[in-house]
Amino acid sequence: MPENKIKVTTATGRPMLHWVGKKPLDYVKGFPTQLVEVFDPLSQRSLRAEGKAISYNELKDNWHNLLFHGDNKEVLATLLELGFRRKIDLIYIDPPFKSGADYVRKVELRGLKNLGRIEEDEASILQQTMYFDIWNNDTYLQFMYERLMLLKELLAEMGSIYVHLDWHVGHYVKLLMDEVFGSDGFRNEIVWQKLSTPKAQTLGFGNIHDVILWYSKSNEPKFKEIRLAHKEEYLKKMYRFVEPDTGRRYRLHDFTQKGQGEPRKFGNKILKPPPGKHWIWSQEKIDEGLKKGLIVFSNTGMPQIKRYLDEVEGHRLSDLWTDIKPIGSVATERLFFETQKPEALLERIIKTSSSEDDIILDCFIGSGTTARVAQKLGRRWIGCDINKGAIHLTSRELQKIISEQIKNKETKYPTFSIYKVNDYDLQLLKTEAIELAVQHIGIQRTRTDRFFDGYLGKNLVKIIDFNHPLTLLDLQLLQDELKKRPDEDRDITIVCLGKELAVDSWIDEWNKKHPVNKIKVIELKTDKKYGSFLIHKPAEAKVKIERRDTKAIIEIQDFISPTIIERLNIDNKLFKVKIPDFRSMIDCVLIDTNYNDSTFHIIFSDVPERKNDLVSGKYEIEVPKDKTKVAVKIIDMLGEEVLFAEEL
Numbered sequence: 001m002p003e004n005k006i007k008v009t010t011a012t013g014r015p016m017l018h019w020v021g022k023k024p025l026d027y028v029k030g031f032p033t034q035l036v037e038v039f040d041p042l043s044q045r046s047l048r049a050e051g052k053a054i055s056y057n058e059l060k061d062n063w064h065n066l067l068f069h070g071d072n073k074e075v076l077a078t079l080l081e082l083g084f085r086r087k088i089d090l091i092y093i094d095p096p097f098k099s100g101a102d103y104v105r106k107v108e109l110r111g112l113k114n115l116g117r118i119e120e121d122e123a124s125i126l127q128q129t130m131y132f133d134i135w136n137n138d139t140y141l142q143f144m145y146e147r148l149m150l151l152k153e154l155l156a157e158m159g160s161i162y163v164h165l166d167w168h169v170g171h172y173v174k175l176l177m178d179e180v181f182g183s184d185g186f187r188n189e190i191v192w193q194k195l196s197t198p199k200a201q202t203l204g205f206g207n208i209h210d211v212i213l214w215y216s217k218s219n220e221p222k223f224k225e226i227r228l229a230h231k232e233e234y235l236k237k238m239y240r241f242v243e244p245d246t247g248r249r250y251r252l253h254d255f256t257q258k259g260q261g262e263p264r265k266f267g268n269k270i271l272k273p274p275p276g277k278h279w280i281w282s283q284e285k286i287d288e289g290l291k292k293g294l295i296v297f298s299n300t301g302m303p304q305i306k307r308y309l310d311e312v313e314g315h316r317l318s319d320l321w322t323d324i325k326p327i328g329s330v331a332t333e334r335l336f337f338e339t340q341k342p343e344a345l346l347e348r349i350i351k352t353s354s355s356e357d358d359i360i361l362d363c364f365i366g367s368g369t370t371a372r373v374a375q376k377l378g379r380r381w382i383g384c385d386i387n388k389g390a391i392h393l394t395s396r397e398l399q400k401i402i403s404e405q406i407k408n409k410e411t412k413y414p415t416f417s418i419y420k421v422n423d424y425d426l427q428l429l430k431t432e433a434i435e436l437a438v439q440h441i442g443i444q445r446t447r448t449d450r451f452f453d454g455y456l457g458k459n460l461v462k463i464i465d466f467n468h469p470l471t472l473l474d475l476q477l478l479q480d481e482l483k484k485r486p487d488e489d490r491d492i493t494i495v496c497l498g499k500e501l502a503v504d505s506w507i508d509e510w511n512k513k514h515p516v517n518k519i520k521v522i523e524l525k526t527d528k529k530y531g532s533f534l535i536h537k538p539a540e541a542k543v544k545i546e547r548r549d550t551k552a553i554i555e556i557q558d559f560i561s562p563t564i565i566e567r568l569n570i571d572n573k574l575f576k577v578k579i580p581d582f583r584s585m586i587d588c589v590l591i592d593t594n595y596n597d598s599t600f601h602i603i604f605s606d607v608p609e610r611k612n613d614l615v616s617g618k619y620e621i622e623v624p625k626d627k628t629k630v631a632v633k634i635i636d637m638l639g640e641e642v643l644f645a646e647e648l
């Protein structure tokens with residue numbers, strides 16, 4: 001076995017679900033990581049090894065939180081390589097469901113509502129697709145299976161994993177969890193009521209709940225019970241009595257329980273429990289209760305226990321969670337991320353299944369809810385997402401939280417680093433890319449064929465979702481489909497963004513054996529003729545940076561993002577009229593006063609609090625006395641970045 005291969009434990013639990021192309025992960029390999037940004041407002045630079053992700057051993061006593069931009073399969077494998085095996089105390093994931101819907105983050109340009117220029121204008125809302133959520137069952141199951149196997153390797157012995165799902169795939173994933181974590185590892189299926197009333201639908205009962213599966217490795221994972229306050233009506237009904245001298249409200253509780261029991265002494269009376277019952281307190285407890293006035297006698301002489309309202313702990317939380325509301329349209333925590341989960345939900349999970357300083361992992365971080373809550377609760381965290389917009393959003397919100405915590409001296413973990421694993425710059429284009437590919441290559445779309453997407457000349461065309469490379473599983477599905485169509489004699493063109501290595505030899509072999517149905521691949525990433533449309537014009541900025549003694553005076557003089565203009569679908573000339581202040585396009589500005597050309601250390605960040613506020617665009621910042629490079633990173637509303645650096 002080559003050295004850099006990491007063994008993954010075989011899943012042996014029962015039952016086992018089968019799907020086309022099921023293949024356990026035997027070995028994985030870590031990937032190169034590139035440190036792209038560090039948020040380190042207290043300048044604890046010594047904590048970092050420049051350029052590469054730090055291993056668990058290096059980090060454990062000098063922790064900084066980690067945010068990875070990349071496919072989580074590769075990120076989880078990399079974490080294993082970095083020594084995180086069994087080091088993660090709690091995992092929460094909220095993977096994309098096979099819902100058939102595209103998840104969209106609505107991006108609004110800043111300040112336009114205030115200016116009142118294009119109010120009500122739909123065009124100011126850019127629909128940026130965050131990820132493409134349409135997968136076929138088999139690929140989805142294989143996708144989840146691989147991630148779950150890796151997560152199990154990372155989970156600590158006393159740790160827990162929570163997987164957030166809904167009716168689409170909840171039942172399949174439970175079987176995967178049984179297989180990977182063993183059915184002994186099952187702790188709860190939590191039903192979270194996410195809506196109070198169903199959305200309008202034509203038929204059937206409206207769905208208003210999600211399912212959260214909780215599994216653990218050990219039978220006694222960390223668990224801190226949560227008690228919920230009783231409803232006021234219940235308390236009013238139950239705690240009807242008031243003690244005249246103290247004013248304390250109390251209720252009377254039955255003194256017996258089912259079973260057989262002995263008579264006990266209640267002062268100078270000896271009382272037998274009723275038939276089939278026993279007294280719930282021991283003789284010592286009864287004697288003490290009588291002394292403290294906690295036992296009273298009913299008219300029939302039956303003892304009863306007094307329970308005071310001010311000592312009520314609340315009721316034990318069940319697996320039906322109806323008290324946590326989703327992020328509504330006016331919620332202050334709303335980040336305009338379609339699948340954003342409420343912080344209260346994560347708070348409950350994190351408080352129940354972890355302690356302070358524990359490491360919490362979410363490898364489908366989305367808008368960063370898990371990281372935000374972990375940070376607020378004094379836990380350490382690791383996040384990951386394949387989408388640059390999600391990484392940017394998570395980073396931006398965490399910066400706000402940490403800055404506030406530093407002001408109030410409230411955190412032990414004021415630093416986080418962003419690493420990139422492989423190259424995912426193309427993510428921004430994901431869903432549009434398929435449409436673009438169709439137009440650009442000249443594919444004639446067909447909507448009637450269940451499997452093929454259209455024709456190119458005489459060839460049948462299959463487009464592989466751009467969220468994964470062409471794999472052997474895709475080819476197997478193609479082969480299965482062709483078996484069902486014995487009369488099909490056309491050749492096949494597969495359009496994909498990239499392809500796995502093993503694919504080429506499979507296709508060569510296939511083409512040798514098949515006089516018809518020959519396969520040709522258009523790989524857009526490398527294709528000179530067709531791939532050119534993937535190159536998009538980057539945003540541009542005009543920035544003035546000057547030294548005045550020990551300060552840098554920075555002014556952003558202009559900014560333009562061709563992608564935003566294109567998506568707003570407005571003419572270049574009209575653009576200036578509709579969006580008079582270029583700062584509307586800027587989401588935030590980050591500044592590094594000692595830039596080393598590779599890693600960006602965020603020394604200052606201008607992240608407007610509210611969505612209608614603009615960045616300032618003008619800054620005066622203390623810089624080192626000696627020669628230094630000041631870098632300004634401008635991130636636009638689509639998460640695209642422009643870097644501008646000047647030696648002072």
Ligand SMILES: C[S@@+](CC[C@H](N)C(=O)[O-])C[C@H]1O[C@@H](n2cnc3c(N)ncnc32)[C@H](O)[C@@H]1O
Nearest residue numbers: 071072094339340341364366367369385386387
């Ligand atoms: C349902 S959202 C998570 C929402 C999150 N819980 C929140 O509160 O904002 C799922 C996220 O998983 C990400 N994702 C999908 N496939 C991924 C992959 N292979 N690796 C990493 N992230 C992925 C998507 O980009 C998306 O942001």
